[in-house]
Amino acid sequence: MDDEVVSSKHHNLEDIARLSGVSRSTVSRVINQHPNVSEKTRQRVLQVIDQVDFHPNLAARALVTQKLNVIGILIPHIVSKVFSDPFFPLLLQSITNTANQMGYSVTLWLTSTEGDSDDILGQVVNHRLMDGLIVASTVVDESFIQKLDERGKPFVIIGSPNRLDPHVNYVDVENEIGGYLLTQHMIKQQRQRIAHIPGLEKLRSSRDRQAGYLRAIHEAGMDAIIAPPGNFSEEGGYRSMQVLLDQQVDAVFCASDIMAIGAMQAIRAAGLCMPNDIAIGGFDDIHQAALTNPPLTTVHQPILRLGEVATEGIISILDGRVETSFHQILPVELIIRQSA
Amino acid sequence: MDDEVVSSKHHNLEDIARLSGVSRSTVSRVINQHPNVSEKTRQRVLQVIDQVDFHPNLAARALVTQKLNVIGILIPHIVSKVFSDPFFPLLLQSITNTANQMGYSVTLWLTSTEGDSDDILGQVVNHRLMDGLIVASTVVDESFIQKLDERGKPFVIIGSPNRLDPHVNYVDVENEIGGYLLTQHMIKQQRQRIAHIPGLEKLRSSRDRQAGYLRAIHEAGMDAIIAPPGNFSEEGGYRSMQVLLDQQVDAVFCASDIMAIGAMQAIRAAGLCMPNDIAIGGFDDIHQAALTNPPLTTVHQPILRLGEVATEGIISILDGRVETSFHQILPVELIIRQSA
DNA sequence: TCCAATTTTGGGAGCGCTCCCAAAATCTAT
DNA sequence: ATAGATTTTGGGAGCGCTCCCAAAATTGGA
Numbered sequence: 001m002d003d004e005v006v007s008s009k010h011h012n013l014e015d016i017a018r019l020s021g022v023s024r025s026t027v028s029r030v031i032n033q034h035p036n037v038s039e040k041t042r043q044r045v046l047q048v049i050d051q052v053d054f055h056p057n058l059a060a061r062a063l064v065t066q067k068l069n070v071i072g073i074l075i076p077h078i079v080s081k082v083f084s085d086p087f088f089p090l091l092l093q094s095i096t097n098t099a100n101q102m103g104y105s106v107t108l109w110l111t112s113t114e115g116d117s118d119d120i121l122g123q124v125v126n127h128r129l130m131d132g133l134i135v136a137s138t139v140v141d142e143s144f145i146q147k148l149d150e151r152g153k154p155f156v157i158i159g160s161p162n163r164l165d166p167h168v169n170y171v172d173v174e175n176e177i178g179g180y181l182l183t184q185h186m187i188k189q190q191r192q193r194i195a196h197i198p199g200l201e202k203l204r205s206s207r208d209r210q211a212g213y214l215r216a217i218h219e220a221g222m223d224a225i226i227a228p229p230g231n232f233s234e235e236g237g238y239r240s241m242q243v244l245l246d247q248q249v250d251a252v253f254c255a256s257d258i259m260a261i262g263a264m265q266a267i268r269a270a271g272l273c274m275p276n277d278i279a280i281g282g283f284d285d286i287h288q289a290a291l292t293n294p295p296l297t298t299v300h301q302p303i304l305r306l307g308e309v310a311t312e313g314i315i316s317i318l319d320g321r322v323e324t325s326f327h328q329i330l331p332v333e334l335i336i337r338q339s340a
Numbered sequence: 341m342d343d344e345v346v347s348s349k350h351h352n353l354e355d356i357a358r359l360s361g362v363s364r365s366t367v368s369r370v371i372n373q374h375p376n377v378s379e380k381t382r383q384r385v386l387q388v389i390d391q392v393d394f395h396p397n398l399a400a401r402a403l404v405t406q407k408l409n410v411i412g413i414l415i416p417h418i419v420s421k422v423f424s425d426p427f428f429p430l431l432l433q434s435i436t437n438t439a440n441q442m443g444y445s446v447t448l449w450l451t452s453t454e455g456d457s458d459d460i461l462g463q464v465v466n467h468r469l470m471d472g473l474i475v476a477s478t479v480v481d482e483s484f485i486q487k488l489d490e491r492g493k494p495f496v497i498i499g500s501p502n503r504l505d506p507h508v509n510y511v512d513v514e515n516e517i518g519g520y521l522l523t524q525h526m527i528k529q530q531r532q533r534i535a536h537i538p539g540l541e542k543l544r545s546s547r548d549r550q551a552g553y554l555r556a557i558h559e560a561g562m563d564a565i566i567a568p569p570g571n572f573s574e575e576g577g578y579r580s581m582q583v584l585l586d587q588q589v590d591a592v593f594c595a596s597d598i599m600a601i602g603a604m605q606a607i608r609a610a611g612l613c614m615p616n617d618i619a620i621g622g623f624d625d626i627h628q629a630a631l632t633n634p635p636l637t638t639v640h641q642p643i644l645r646l647g648e649v650a651t652e653g654i655i656s657i658l659d660g661r662v663e664t665s666f667h668q669i670l671p672v673e674l675i676i677r678q679s680a
Numbered sequence: 681t682c683c684a685a686t687t688t689t690g691g692g693a694g695c696g697c698t699c700c701c702a703a704a705a706t707c708t709a710t
Numbered sequence: 711a712t713a714g715a716t717t718t719t720g721g722g723a724g725c726g727c728t729c730c731c732a733a734a735a736t737t738g739g740a
Contacts, residue, residue, distance in 0.1 A: 012696055023720045028698060036718060055466040059408065060696035062399035063725045070447070070469060089429055096450045100460060105467060107410070108448045110436045120440060126395040127445060129410060129469065235631065265633075291575065293605075352726055363690045368728060376688060400726035403695045 011054050020048040031056060070130040071099055071314055072107040074121075076139050085232045085258045086286045087303060091136060091158065094307025102315050125151055132314045134158065138204040154317045156310045160204050160329075169317070171310045171328045175205045175283075178299035178332040179212025182253050182281045185297070186340055187220045191251035191279055195225035197240045197263060199232045199255040206232075209255045209283060225249055230259040237262025245270050250278055251340060257282035257289045257298055264292060264339070279340035294338035301332050351394050360388040371396060410470040411439055411654055412447040414461075416479050425572045425598045426626045427643060431476060431498065434647025442655050465491055472654045474498065478544040494657045496650045499544050500669075509657070511650045511668045515545045515623075518639035518672040519552025522593050522621045525637070526680055527560045531591035531619055535565035537580040537603060539572045539595035546572075549595045549623060565589055570599040577602025585610050590618055591680060597622035597629045597638055604632060604679070619680035634678035641672050 013024035020027065022041060029037050030045040037045075048054075062068045073095055075088060096106045107130050111120045121140070124133065125147045133148065138159035148155050149167050157170040179196075186194050196213045199206035210226070217224045227244050230236030237259030244252060245266065254260040260282030267278050274280055274294055282289060285300035309328055316322040353364035353371075360367065362381060369377050370385040388394075402408045413435055415428060436446045447470050451460045461480070464473065465487045473488065478499035488495050489507050497510040519536075526534050536553045539546035550566070557564045567584050570576030577599030584592060585606065594600040600622030607618050614620055614634055622629060625640035649668055656662040 013698095014696085017720095024697085025699085025721070026719060029719090032698085038718065041718080053466075055468060057403070057696050058468040059399040059402035060725090061698075063397070063403055063696080063727085064698045066725085068399065068469065073448075092448070093450055096448050100449070100463065105463075105469065106448050108413075108432070108436050108446050109440070110433055123440065123445075126393075128395060128398045129408065129445065234628070269633075288574070291578075293609075353728095354726085364727085365690060365729085366688085369689090372728085378688065381688085397726050400695090401728075403697085403726080404728045406695085 010057070011052055012057065016045065016048055016052070016054055019052070020045045067318070068129060068131050069104045069318075070107055071104055071311070071318070072109055072124060072127070072130040072133040073136055074109040074124055074133055074140075075136045076111055076121075085256060085284075086288075087232075087256070087284060088136065090286075090303040091307045094304040095134060095311045098308045098311035099315070102311070104311075104315060125153070131318045132156075134310050134314055138162065139200075139202050154314060156314045156317075158306060158310050160208070162204060166325055169313060169325045169327065171306055171313065171330070172205070173301040173306065173330045174332045175208035176212040176215070178283055178301065178334075179209035179253065179255075180216045181212070181332070181334045182283070182297070182299050182340075183213045183216035185334060185336065186251040186253065186279055186281065187216060187222070189251070189279060189340065192222075193225060193247070193249045194222065194251040194253065195227060195244050195247070195249040197227045197237060197244070197252060197254040197259055198229045199259065200229055206255050209253075213253050227252075230254065230256075230262065232256050232259060234258050234262035234265075238266045241266035245272075251280070252278060253281045255283055257284040257286045257296060260296055260298070260339075261288060261292055264296075274339050281340045285335055289335075290337065292339065297337045297340040298335050299332050300335045302330050305330055350397070351392055352397065356385065356388055356392070356394055359392070360385045407658070408469060408471050409444045409658075410447055411444055411651070411658070412449055412464060412467070412470040412473045413476055414449040414464055414473055414480075415476045416451055416461075425596060425624075426628075427572075427596070427624060428476065430626075430643040431647045434644040435474060435651050438648045438651035439655070442651070444651075444655060465493065471658045472496075474650050474654055478502065479540070479542050494654060496654045496657075498646060498650050500548070502544060506665055509653060509665050509667065511646055511653065511670070512545070513641040513646065513670045514672045515548035516552040516555070518623055518641065518674075519549035519593065519595075520556045521552075521672070521674045522623070522637070522639050522680075523553045523556035525674060525676065526591040526593065526619055526621065527556060527562070529591070529619060529680065532562075533565060533587070533589045534562065534591040534593065535567060535584050535587070535589040537567045537577060537584070537592060537594040537599055538569045539599065540569055546595050549593075553593050567592075570594065570596075570602065572596050572599060574598050574602035574605075578606045581606035585612075591620070592618060593621045595623055597624040597626045597636060600636055600638070600679075601628060601632055604636075614679050621680045625675050629675075630677065632679065637677045637680040638675050639672050640675045642670050645670055 013027045016027045017024045022045060026037060026041060027045055030042050058068065073092065099106045109120060109124050121144050132154035135155055135157045138157060138161060157168060160170055160172045161168050183194060194217065196210055198210045214224055225247060227240040230240040237254055241263035252263060254263055260280055264274060264280055267274055272278055282296050282298040285298045289296040289298045313326055353367045356367045357364045362385060366377065366381060367385055370382050398408065413432065439446045449460060449464050461484050472494035475495055475497045478497060478501060485508065497508060500510055500512045501508050523534060534557065536550055538550045554564055565587060567580040570580040577594055581603035592603055594603055600620055604614060604620055607614055612618055622636050622638040625638045629636040629638045653666055
């Protein structure tokens with residue numbers, strides 16, 4: 001061991017021990033804030049730690065404790081335009097910020113094409129440098145969830161799983177209720193031909209929003225008019241709206257704000273007026289929703305809170321503070337602006 | 341060690357060795373594809389590995405090799421609306437995909453408020469569970485870069501650093517040239533009062549785009565008209581454009597597409613026509629640029645390629661295949677549509 | 681068949697940490 | 711001053727891997 005002690009080269013506990021005149025066990029006790037260290041010793045060790053800017057080797061610690069304080073976020077492939085809709089960026093930001101605040105770091109896993117999906121999922125399941133996982137969508141194979149379970153790797157799903165399973169932790173919002181509330185609002189406005197633009201059939205949240213729409217429509221004895229899915233994109237919303245224009249609808253509930261924004265452009269391009277000719281509503285309440293012309297009526301979902309709850313949930317499991325599985329459904333809120 | 345050998349519980353090299361009738365050194369040689377293993381032995385070991393679905397403990401490996409195959413991405417705080425402009429989402433996607441394809445995982449670091457910026461930067465510098473770092477913006481203190489250097493932690497900056505420094509690796513695009521080309525295009529269209537909406541004074545890329553604008557303007561003997569920065573947001577572009585409307589400009593070069601889209605909305609709200617009354621141009625060539633009404637003339641920057649080059653660069657350094665620092669400037673391309 | 685050269689394989693040691701057990705030091709009461 | 715109780719501290723061992731050196735096995739030529 002060379003004599004250059006105050007340098008940016010990495011040190012270990014033995015180095016700190018030697019410099020502060022104690023053993024590495026005592027240094028470890030100071031770092032981990034164990035009791036039974038005299039104040040005098042503690043201060044001396046902390047001074048040396050600060051002086052050489054020591055940071056423990058987390059790989060070595062992980063080898064002993066089997067814990068890394070790392071969580072993964074998996075955003076599955078089919079939401080391939082994951083960032084054209086602000087939902088995922090906001091979620092990612094919320095999860096990362098919450099995890100960092102709780103002393104955890106975050107590994108990001110995206111799948112970009114359907115072809116390499118299995119590769120990435122395999123990598124994620126078997127990756128040994130993270131303690132647990134947040135799966136940011138329900139669009140994953142059952143087999144993937146099963147493999148996580150078999151591996152004993154804790155996970156939380158954002159979105160409700162398709163089947164009840166006692167091992168699955170999840171956080172969701174009231175998608176069905178949101179769809180119901182927005183559609184009912186349009187019914188109360190005495191709209192006669194109310195349509196729905198769904199997002200993605202594979203996604204549970206999309207199906208639930210559509211179920212809410214259908215419940216309100218059937219209660220009113222009206223006909224359901226469902227467009228092809230808009231794939232949660234602006235262009236998709238635009239195209240699906242074009243299909244609806246031929247059907248003389250006077251209101252449309254879109255499964256996301258971004259599709260609503262696209263739909264609005266199609267309405268405008270057809271020379272029609274909102275909300276006079278066609279009322280339009282969305283879901284999410286992204287920042288842009290208030291800035292559209294007219295400002296968008298929408299269902300507010302607490303995306304940042306979703307991320308916080310999912311992160312706090314997985315970390316509670318990893319820190320051993322939660323033993324049973326947890327499920328949490330966050331409330332939505334109808335935001336009435338001018339588009340409907 | 342219990343006798344339950346085919347289970348999802350984690351195994352180690354000794355387990356695999358016992359099951360395949362060799363030593364843990366031989367198992368390690370097979371896993372790492374070392375030469376000097378007989379084919380018969382290799383097949384036998386691989387069969388057991390597959391049968392119990394064994395994956396090595398990467399923390400233990402890291403302890404020996406001092407290598408984790410993890411890179412970090414840092415998106416600094418000031419781009420706090422990091423995902424309202426599609427630049428960062430696309431970059432993130434590109435980096436994550438490239439890294440995964442090269443057998444690396446990606447840790448995400450965002451700073452969300454100016455207050456905790458120092459905390460997060462401290463965490464990032466000292467975090468021992470990643471080999472290197474991609475810094476996705478030049479908006480970081482010199483002291484942070486210096487600390488990375490002192491730590492010997494390899495990094496690549498996306499964007500040109502403010503000062504030349506032999507230790508700094510970076511990737512950028514031709515921002516100045518892009519600003520110049522777009523402004524020159526407007527000059528050639530015989531626009532008389534050409535303005536600029538910058539993004540963020542702190543950002544080198546923003547200043548460079550403005551420098552390009554100024555070079556073209558000065559070459560044409562025209563007056564520069566510079567709006568308050570639009571902070572790379574749609575609303576910011578809207579507001580900055582409102583300021584410019586009073587100054588009877590007939591063309592505006594915005595430092596990003598998203599600000600151009602906001603500016604277009606302000607122009608439309610003022611009852612003016614594009615490109616007749618005001619020509620508008622942006623930078624980035626995001627997907628939406630082609631879909632605006634009229635379609636946006638812009639400077640195309642290869643965002644996905646930026647991410648690829650940065651990722652390949654940092655991994656080359658980490659794999660020891662590159663010893664000198666590298667700098668790469670990617671070309672931009674003027675995309676002439678209908679807005680200018 | 682024997683021997684030297686080459687190939688294949690095994691196991692000690694250590695990476696840097698935490699935990700546990702025991703030694704050493706300190707404190708308090710008699 | 712002494713002894714028992716309590717607090718503080720030290721060091722062995724092991725987590726799971728890789729590397730290196732040496733032992734064992736194999737091969738080929740004389």
